[in-house]
Amino acid sequence: MKRGSYAFLLLVLIGCGAGATVDQNEILWDSWGIPHIYATHDSNLYQMMGWAQMRNHGNLVLKLMGEARARSAAYWGRDLERDQLLHQLGLIDAAERAFAGLSEEDRTVVEAFAKGINAYAAQHPEAIDKEYRVVLPVEARDIIYHSTRVFYFEFLINRNLGTARKWAPGSNGWAVNGSRTTSGNSMLLANPHLPWNDFWLFFEAHFVTPTNNLYGVTLVGLPVLGIAFNEQLGWTHTVNTLDNVDYYELNLQNGQYLLDGAYRDFEVDSVRIVSGTDANAGEKWVVKKRSEFGMVIETSGDRALAVTWPNMDGETNPLGQWKAMGEAHDLQEFQRALDKNALPLFNVLYSDKHDNILYHFGGHVPRKNGDWKKWQGVVPATGREELWNGYYAASELPGYLNPESGWLQNANDPPYTSTIPAPIQPEDYPDHIAPNHMSFRPQRSARLIQEADRLDLNEFIRLKHDTRSELALRLQDEFRQLMKETTDSLTLSALEVLTKWDGAFEADSEGAVLFANLINQVGSSKYFETPWSYKEPLRTPDGLKNSEAMLAAIRKAAETQLTQLGALNTPFGDVFRMKVGEHDYPGNGGPGNLGIFRTMNYAPGVDGRWQVVHGDTYICATEFGEQIQAKALLTYGNATQADNPHRGDQLKLAAEKQLREVWLSREQQEAHLELLEKLEDM
Template sequence: MYKKLLILIVPFVIGTALTGSKPQSDEILWDKWGIPHIYASTDNNLYYMMGWAQMHNHGNLMLKLYGEGRAKSGEYWGENIERDKLLHQLGVLAASRRSFAQLPQKEKNVLIAFANGINAYAQKNLNELEEKFKVVLPVKPEDILQHTFRVFYLEFLVNRNIRKANNWTPGSNGWAINGSKTASGNSMLMANPHLNWNDFWLFFEARLISGTNDLYGTTLVGLPTIGIGFNKNLGWTHTVNTLDNVDLYELTLKNGQYQLDNKFHDFTIDSLLITEKTETGSREIVVVRKQSEFGMVVKEGENKAIAMKWPNSDGKLNIIGQWLAMGEAQTLGQFQEALKMNGLPLFNVIYSDKENNILYHFGGNAPKKNGDWGKWQNIVSSTSSDDLWQGYYSSKEVPSYLNPKSGWIQNANDPPYTSTIPAAISPKDYPSHMAPNAMGFRPQRSALLIKDAENLSLDEFIALKHDTKSEYFLRLKEDLSKIDPSELDSLTKKALEILLSWDGAFEASSTGPVLFSMFAKELGSKGVFAEEWDFNDPLNTPAKLKNLPYVISSLKIAAAKHQDVYGFLAVSYGEVYRLEVGKHSFGANGGAGSLGIFRTMNFSPKGNGQFFAAHGETYVCATEFGDEITAKALMSYGNATQPGNPHVGDQLELFSKKKLRKVWLKREDQLKNLEKHEKFSSMQ
């Protein structure tokens, strides 16, 4: 069966011609940053080589992820049996299988070709792969969709709601500006997702070139289609949106049934056996699946149960197809048609194109339901069919707008209503459960950076993006200056002097950020300001310290803790907060989004008072849509994880210097910066 899977090739054609002529040959030009520029005469060959290329850079990780997506971690490696159980119990695995069966042939062909490329690479390079992961081979087309469902539904949505994910907060920034704000008169786009720097969160950067398409961008490792990208006419990025499409219900039970309206109903129940590897052999575990109209049961007591509802459990929505359609689109109209598919479970879409259009779209499967936002942030105790979802809002019904008068769009995971100012849409025009109405300090910083910028070159656009100042600190600073130093002890007085002389920037050489981070932690997140955030004044509120004695007390505690850990107050940020990937190590810049820092980085403890980057700035791409596309990009942690690959962490130094690399879109530039040339014939 393995050999049959390798040779299965189904020709198909997608998209609208861009290049004007077919590539001269089927090949991969690997540039010196480990980015594959894949030239293909057919789309089948294109996705075959995409699978090959991802295995080249991430072989062990790919096989691990597909094994996990099968819910076989316990069986293969004796690990994470609880996740295996959850994938079955919630119906995520079953939904992915239903989805694969319903996929149009075009999308199935993409998955088939991608799996063939993965398996071909594995067969030719078995010695590069860790022995424990070879049990996953051969990879099947269904595995790719199972992995997709695991990442989007279990990790992005379900775990975010039941708090099972560790050390993860959803994040991303995005900007789109039109020619009114640029020196060239061209629109520009800034893609800037924030995810963990490991495992299934990692991105893979690639260029896909065929006779029918030419697409540059990135996707999550293990997926075949570009998820954030641009072609010669348009581009888009995603940010994680404030979409509530996972809900928990408390059910009322009686005699093994659950109440719905005035009747008690049977659950739909089935069970299956899964295997867990043990030190002495293996054991079988029974997983029971109980389904109600309110969703799948995740916890059960004698008289009550908790059920979870999540989108696309019937597998009818088409993630792969929507990203294909978005990448194939050559006009605004075609792109909007792709958005109508509503196949992606979440994400804002921020768009720019060659015709100077910019667009914001609150994407994802937004369920129609009763009640306001607050109701659905808690477990909903219900026996009423009035609380059941009534389908999803269409792409026309969710917050969306085109070409705002401001000339700019931003999103930093804030609700849709503050994505440009003055607001282009109003929360009054949408159901209250669609999204909250708020704006944190990071999106405020984002808007303040871009709203008054004019005459921007691409490099100036990029420089704005690299801002590291804390909007939270800047909002505090004026009131901090009103503190009378004569009333402070010597250590607290010194701490205040350091903060007041600091510009608020989280740079490696800065001596204020470590102290301020401790101070902000002591202050807490609520009750600091007398004036609350106001939609009518979104960039200047909250404001004015409410309780100055409390602020002074918090500073005193923070200064003492800082002194105890580091021995002195003026410690450099880069000495404490580090960027470390593979053999590469540099002082960090950027910091927590909760502090209002647009250059978002989150860190994990390293010991001895030090921290290392674990989440935040991942892929950055700035694109200008002129007669010829110009783009600069960076993959913070490098474009590879495979041991021995030179591109593990090789872009980290650029990150530390706040620089992006030129994206080589011309073949002549790719050849000048060529690391490796692979012919398709050598991949079979």
């Protein structure tokens, strides 16, 4: 497929209006594998969304639906522990209650989405691997099972369990108003960071209806767009520092638990699950024990461990809030969508064409007794004073609207550093809502946008791809001083590499590998003499506690690198790669704990090389003027099916730190048309 003829650097100009004249139900697939879905009403829209996700991710969609049913062991003989936990923690029951309580509007969405999934599978059985056909047909409740699994189990609970995957939730977001731009228009950067596989993958799509023109991404298997913009406004998310999964130690006696001086019965139920797919498949009964302190996950003697998490009763539907956010046409409508408070987590950063910018610390934030520190461990459970007392309303949570600074940022830091100086203070809110700290990636984020002036969209995008390590820059003075404190030749050679290096993690950077090896040994902050201070958030921590210890660590890192790579100045891209399928390019960007805004996390690959497994996923920079300008990229491509040409087809642009045009006008879509599908043929 030819790419040279596509003008990557041009900006798409989009006419304004609430929606478009739509009299056909069809999908225009562009040459990047992105579906532009034209629909006369919601049921058609979401049916075609289900069909579209199956075309690009058919095997993955069905796998995720089967897993969300807690049937992995029955279908594929694997992941029995997750099947058990989905029942034991009450997630399947919560999903059932949530599905039963859906509004007619929300039920239409999931029913139509499931219908599209099944229609594609029926018409294209050859496109689905045999092992995943067992999941068919997909039911509307499966969509709620899946959203419950992703939001509550993966984003929230699984991060706190000892069996949790070792991933770091991360994202970047910027919103700036016209005081910071050359055009006087506000701009928005969406830049989520998630693993590059499985249920974390994004799907990019465009919805065109008579009332809206919405463009963005959602997680594979979900019908509504979760990070998006329309012709009036846009928003992005970052994972926030909230604590809404808590653990309690219960006192037991004769099968009961202690509460307010009396022993009470658990609510007990059980469910049979199957493990194995052959004639020797076994059965297992999972016992579900619910207390007022949450679901029991472990019992030992006269003690039990219980976990509580938000929306255990299935009273809210996160998908409904995302739908309302995407259908908002002004700030007031968007704020009403936020007031639903149905999403269990996420910061929200927002910009619109009327030069408004907004930050909102969102999610189900429980009212508790005690400070943040108390709730980071297991809490002894004896009385009701330790129970959650409902949730804070959206209006009670930290937020900013049009700060004097003219900019907002979040890189997974607490809400109090999302602009500087902050118009809100930590003491304005109960301590258990959020901690107060700022690691090096948020510092880099804030410094980049604070020091920028008179931005245009291209400069906005260039700053987004900054690969310099704020931690490395903070240590440059210390490294130069250390050269005066040692005579060891190997240590001096390593320090020479580190002090000549500019702190960037580009493919040709010659100090980045050595620095990463050093920080892997010593950590990212414990060796500083001056700790982080809210009064000087972008200047601390600083200084070394122990020069001798750092010199020893530098020598050890140098020895290790010489053994592994044979040189101290190995170019970063020789070792760290961006790879999807057959696409393989030198890497740039690095781990967020090093203070790198262009976040890329790598894992061991082949031939001694490492490859990206987590980091920049969807990137979208949007300027909200009379005519919207937007560029975007989905780093790993918009498909996972093995024979789909869009698996990894955007990776070259990612390696080159380029974004592509967002084609929102029908004329542009037809000029880059790959396939046209009509609903009547689905």
